C-alpha cells in the first residue's frame with residue numbers, strides 16, 4: 001500500500017527540517033529513502049532549497065505564486081516560470097498542482113490542462129472506503145470529468161470537464177469514530193478528534209491507524225499524510241516545538257512501515273506506478289521508486305543543488321520582504337504574476353548566471369560557466385517547453401532572465417541528442433538538504449491550507 005507524503009506552501013530551511021524529521025531516517029522496501037511532493041508557493045520561498053530538495057529526488061509541484069484560491073492563469077504559470085528560472089527546476093518536472101485552500105473551480109482544471117500539467121491533487125474524498133459509495137478513488141484520468149467534490153464545485157462531475165490524459169489524485173481523508181461526521185484531511189493532528197474540545201494526539205493516532213487499516217484491508221487506495229510542515233517545525237523562530245505531535249506522526253509512520261508492503265511515496269511516484277502497474281513482486285524494479293544519485297565528484301565546484309558542490313557559490317538576493325539564495329543569479333525585482341522572470345541583477349565585476357537550459361539536468365548544469373558537465377548518455381536530459389507564456393506562447397528554460405527561450409550567444413554547453421526525460425531525477429539522501437539554508441527571519445506566513 002502507498003502512503004503519499006506531501007507538504008504545501010513556502011520552502012524554507014525550517015519547513016524542510018520539519019519534513020526531514022519524518023522521512024530522512026526511513027527506508028522503503030527497496031532500500032531507498034522515501035521521497036515526497038512539495039506544492040510550492042513563492043512568497044517566503046528560499047529558491048536554493050527548492051533546487052536542493054528537487055535534486056535530492058523529491059517532487060516540486062505548483063501551488064500558485066502568491067497562494068490564491070481559484071487562481072488565474074498567471075498565478076499558475078508564473079509559479080512554473082519562476083521555479084524554472086530561479087530554482088532550476090525543469091519545465092517537465094513540474095507536473096502537479098494543488099490549489100491553495102483546496103479552492104479550485106472548473107476553470108482551474110481547464111487552465112492546468114492548457115498548461116500541460118499531468119495531474120491535479122486539489123480534490124478530496126469525504127466518504128470512508130468501508131462505505132460501498134466511497135469517493136476515495138485511486139488516481140483517475142479526467143477523460144470523463146471529475147468524480148470528487150461534485151456538490152461543491154459547479155460545472156464538474158457528470159462527465160465534466162473532459163480533460164483527456166490529465167489525472168486527478170484525490171486526497172484521501174482520515175475518519176475518526178464519528179465516521180463521515182469526523183473527517184480529517186490536511187494536518188489532522190491540528191484537529192480535535194471524536195468531537196472532543198481539545199487536541200489529543202493519542203486520539204489522532206488511533207483514528208489514523210484505523211483509517212489506514214480500512215484501506216489496507218480493502219482496495220488499498222493510497223492514504224495521504226498531507227502536511228503544512230511549518231506546524232510541525234522545531235526550528236521556526238518564536239514558536240514552541242510541538243514535540244508530542246511530532247512523536248505521534250513518527251509513531252504512525254513507524255507502525256505503518258511495520259505492515260507488509262507499505263511504501264512512502266511522492267505523488268509523481270504513485271502516479272507513475274498507476275500508469276505502469278506491475279505485480280507486487282516487481283515493485284522493487286519500478287524505475288520511479290528507485291534511487292540513484294547524480295554521479296558528480298564531491299570536490300567539483302558547481303552550483304547544482306547538491307550542498308557539497310555548491311558551497312560558497314550561491315547568490316544572496318537581499319530583498320527586504322524575503323531574502324533568498326539561488327544558484328541562478330538574483331532578479332532585479334521579486335517575481336510577480338505580471339513579471340515572473342525579471343531581468344537579472346548582475347553584481348559589479350561579475351557575469352550574469354545562465355539559467356537551466358532545455359538540454360541539461362539540474363545537477364549537471366553549471367550556471368556560472370554556462371556549461372553542462374554531463375558527458376555521457378546516462379545523465380543526458382531533454383526538457384519540454386510549456387505553453388505558459390503570453391497568449392499561450394511556448395516557453396523553454398535557458399537565458400539569463402528577463403525573457404524566455406532566448407539563449408545568450410556566449411553559451412558553450414554541449415548539446416545532446418534528444419532523449420526522453422527520465423521520470424525521476426537522481427536521488428540522494430534528503431537528510432543533508434534542510435540544514436543548508438539560512439534562517440530568513442520570522443517572516444513566514446502560516447497557512448492552514
Ligand SMILES: [Zn+2]
Nearest residue numbers: 008009100449
Ligand atoms: Zn497552501
